[in-house]
Amino acid sequence: MDLTPNVVVEHGQVIAFCECARQAGIRTGMRSGGVTALAPDAKLHQRDGERERSALDGVALSLLQYTPEVAMVDAASLVLDVSASLAAFGGRLALCRRVRGSVMQMGYSARLGMAPTAQAALLFAHAAQIRLRRSVRQPGMVRRLDALPTMLLPATKPHADWLDGIGCTTLGQLRSLPRAGLQRRCGAALIEQLDKAYGEAPELYDWVEAPQQFDTRLELPERVEQAEAVLFAARRLVLQMVGWLNARQLAVSCFVLLLEHERGRQAVAPSALEITLAEAAWREDHLVRLLKERLGRLELTGPVIALRLVASRLQAMAPPTESLFPEPGGSAADYHRLIELLTARLGKENVLMPAPVADYRPEIGNHWLPAGPSAAKPLAPPDVERPFWLLEKPLPLLLRDHRPFYGSPLKLLTSPERIESGWWDANCAVRDYFMAQGEDQACYWIYRERMGEEWRWFLHGLFA
Numbered sequence: 001m002d003l004t005p006n007v008v009v010e011h012g013q014v015i016a017f018c019e020c021a022r023q024a025g026i027r028t029g030m031r032s033g034g035v036t037a038l039a040p041d042a043k044l045h046q047r048d049g050e051r052e053r054s055a056l057d058g059v060a061l062s063l064l065q066y067t068p069e070v071a072m073v074d075a076a077s078l079v080l081d082v083s084a085s086l087a088a089f090g091g092r093l094a095l096c097r098r099v100r101g102s103v104m105q106m107g108y109s110a111r112l113g114m115a116p117t118a119q120a121a122l123l124f125a126h127a128a129q130i131r132l133r134r135s136v137r138q139p140g141m142v143r144r145l146d147a148l149p150t151m152l153l154p155a156t157k158p159h160a161d162w163l164d165g166i167g168c169t170t171l172g173q174l175r176s177l178p179r180a181g182l183q184r185r186c187g188a189a190l191i192e193q194l195d196k197a198y199g200e201a202p203e204l205y206d207w208v209e210a211p212q213q214f215d216t217r218l219e220l221p222e223r224v225e226q227a228e229a230v231l232f233a234a235r236r237l238v239l240q241m242v243g244w245l246n247a248r249q250l251a252v253s254c255f256v257l258l259l260e261h262e263r264g265r266q267a268v269a270p271s272a273l274e275i276t277l278a279e280a281a282w283r284e285d286h287l288v289r290l291l292k293e294r295l296g297r298l299e300l301t302g303p304v305i306a307l308r309l310v311a312s313r314l315q316a317m318a319p320p321t322e323s324l325f326p327e328p329g330g331s332a333a334d335y336h337r338l339i340e341l342l343t344a345r346l347g348k349e350n351v352l353m354p355a356p357v358a359d360y361r362p363e364i365g366n367h368w369l370p371a372g373p374s375a376a377k378p379l380a381p382p383d384v385e386r387p388f389w390l391l392e393k394p395l396p397l398l399l400r401d402h403r404p405f406y407g408s409p410l411k412l413l414t415s416p417e418r419i420e421s422g423w424w425d426a427n428c429a430v431r432d433y434f435m436a437q438g439e440d441q442a443c444y445w446i447y448r449e450r451m452g453e454e455w456r457w458f459l460h461g462l463f464a
Helices: 019-023 032-038 049-065 092-105 118-126 138-146 154-165 171-176 179-186 188-197 227-248 284-296 332-346
Strands: 006-010 013-017 043-046 070-074 077-080 215-224 250-260 271-281 304-316 352-354 368-370 389-396 398-400 403-405 417-421 429-437 443-451 454-462
Touching: 006 019, 006 032, 013 032, 032 043, 049 070, 049 077, 049 092, 049 215, 049 227, 070 118, 077 118, 092 227, 118 138, 118 188, 138 171, 154 179, 154 188, 171 188, 179 188, 215 227, 227 250, 227 284, 227 304, 250 284, 271 284, 271 304, 271 332, 284 332
Parallel strands: 006 043
Antiparallel strands: 006 013, 070 077, 215 304, 250 271, 250 304, 352 368, 389 454, 398 403, 417 429, 429 443, 443 454
């Protein structure tokens, strides 16, 4: 755990600090020289408004997965209209936990407030001295608002001395003042904010709009040399993509993570990590799991300084439908998730699915392709019985007492099945196939083929 005090300064004055800095005696408004005197090892960070806005944009985009109505109020505050989302996410407590968890996974902390009006929810979130910041009914909201300090309302700050002089310290006392006189003294903005907080005036916000395409870049605070360490930052981009997918009602079937390396004279081309899904998805946990598996197998060509995530192939979102009688062994979506996970962990060249070719010769008809959406649908199995395991190359068998021998003499169980094909190419086959059984009761698929002037026996497959 890093115990170094971190302080954010603007124009030479402290505007934010960590817990270690607070314990060292650093306070808001302190000059940079005072910070150095109290904590010589403190790290001073200049405020970067552009990075703050970029971070807030990313958080807003990720929260679109909970509601399409997200608005930016100021440099550090967001408003979400979740009135239509409570039932979908299990109620207000469950929704608050999920929103807080998403913000934490983005690398930030959040203080949430919930109320029938957006202005009241903002005041609850900014009120550090209250414990219960949620109120879903109007009477309870009014009682809690009345007890809040007057200075929480942004429009009261220019009039702090006057309000303190008349003993107006809470919003309830401010609301009880004569409105006409209060408006002449403090202006219409204060009255408007007060009415919006109590639900007596309409609230209008410019909701965040998801872009047409998802192509987001993230600068890393320092160089990363291990692929696994990239996952934390990449998860932030995945969360933004999930919010974007939900806002656009889309699902992703292929996305690319670009890992940018050193720039300048020793520049290295970005490493591209393409992840193709067997079935389009939009769930965070599944996408992050696939990304984790792929990053675990990746060897970096150089330190990573930035990440870029691109959703390259999309389709309309199709929510899963529940069956009245679920199939044993899971649904089709569970099967696709398993294939995607195995492909990410083992590589697409090691996860294959059957793609038989219309040819009577087993070694040619038995064809396999990497599992995925591009693989052809398998043909219907033949009516005749075939072995589960087909040898890559037929194995010649010995003859003992005019019987094929494989560990023991083999007894033929079926009549011959003639396969005669390939006369048009160099792999002409004239074979008689049999099902045979050894003394250990194991069953084999063997054939005899004319080799010159004599017949030769071969083992071609094993039955389960």
